Amino acid sequence: MSLSVKIILVVSLVNLWCYFLEISAVPVVQNSLLVISYDAFRNEYLSRNITPFLNNFRAEGVSVPYMRNVFPTKTFPNHHSIATGLFPGTHGVTANSVFDLKSGKVLEYGHQLFHYNEAILPIWTLNQIRGRHSGCMMWPGSDFSYAGVNCTYVQAYNRSISWDDRVDRSISWLRNPEKPANLIMMYFEDPDSHGHIYGPDSLVIRDLIIKLDNLTKSIHEKLRFFNLTDHVNVIHLSDHGMLGVSSSYFIDLRQFVNNNTCDFHGTSPVLQVVPKPGKFDEVYQSLKSGAAANKHFKVYSNADLLPRWNFNNSQRSGPITALADPGYAFQDMYEAAEYYAKTYNISITPNYKFGVHGYDNKDLPDMYSMFMAKGPDFQERKVLQPFDSVDLYSLFVKILNLSDPPPTNGSLTVVGEALKSSNLSRGHQKDPKVSAAIVARS
DSSP, X not given: OOHHHHHHHHHHHHHHHHHHHHHHHSOOOTTEXXXXXXXXXXXXXXXXXXXXXXXXXXXXXXXXXXXXXXXXXXXXXXXXXXXXXXXXXXXXXXXXXXXXXXXXXXXXXXXXXXXXXXXXXXXXXXXXXXXXXXXXXXXXXXXSOBTTBOOSEEEOOOTTSOHHHHHHHHHHHHTOSSSOOSEEEEEEOTTHHHHHHHOTTSXXXXXXXXXXXXXXXXXXXXXXXXXXXXXXXXXXXXXXXXEEEEGGGEEOGGGGSXXXXXXXXXXXXXXXXXXXXXXXXXXXXXXXXXXXXXXXXXXXXXXXXXXXXXXXXXXXXXXXXXXXXXXXXXXXXXXXXXXXXXXXXOOOOTTOXXXXXXXXXXXXXXXXXXXXXXXXXXXXXXXXXXXXXXXXHHHHHHHHTOSSOOOBXXXXXXXXXXXXXXXXXXXXXXXXXXXXXXXXXX
């Protein structure tokens, strides 16, 4: 072996040794938490025998047969409920697109949609206020300040950033030598984005679920590589499921009302109906009669909304809500189907099924969410009873050991059993279960 080759080998070994010293030297905040959401990952997908890593993770850690999400089973309402521990009727994000009766404006994704109540503190904001560092990777609503406080690290939604880059950037936040994040909230838009186009039972979704399982494996391999496994608690969850609906089951509500008597907002299967001034009774009775004749959708005034939905919000729901039965959708899907056909070169037939979600969150497994967790603070091989997604805030607070959390609609009663007893006994002891009235907008 020549001298030059020996020198190169020695230098390489020194560099490699320094690299591994760097990995082990990076400070890690204890009780760190990584929450990863896969949009519209139906709980049933785990039963298709195509997710070996997720299923193994689920068996080894804490799991639940299903997690009860909030109504409507839409992306923004559910992610904000997970982040705040509040029902949509309280936090005000009642849909992905909302007509706000007070301002008279349609609110799409933006600051105003997520700031119905200025007293609300998402978990990443509470963590920052308590002197820690939060990182949010595309989590809905995280790219705005709350109580005048921003995350130390935040990436707004940008689907052009690859999945691997999102993971690498998030791990770099955990490993930052000066401001290590102890809370990361990470969001992936799939399988939702493809599920709407191709339907939950398509081959496209099958391949995508396999890809997500491989992504999950990659995330944990990287955590192990950087010696983070013993310091970071990881939760994998979803916001809602998805159901296939064909065009032959679309219902045009406009056939039941007179022209120019109301406007329809939102997307199937939940539409917000706003009558013109003086037209409420006419529109409401017309839609109720239409529902009785059609038999595949229901109509509610705000006073009629089911109490268990915790959805009533005089400013941002209704004043009339139309809800399609499972397997049905409304006229907004005609435009969506046309867009999907043109953009993705899909041949639409009467039996072609698009993906739809937003249905009632009770007794409909296709809408159920998944939840699984592993880490130093979680028990092993523990199966919990189903719990509500608003309970997660209390779990986050306990893991992060945050004092004086705000009141929420959730409870630690069931989900707290996921933790080791040493974790349950430390820190703030108050059960945060409260009435929504405590945090309602004044």
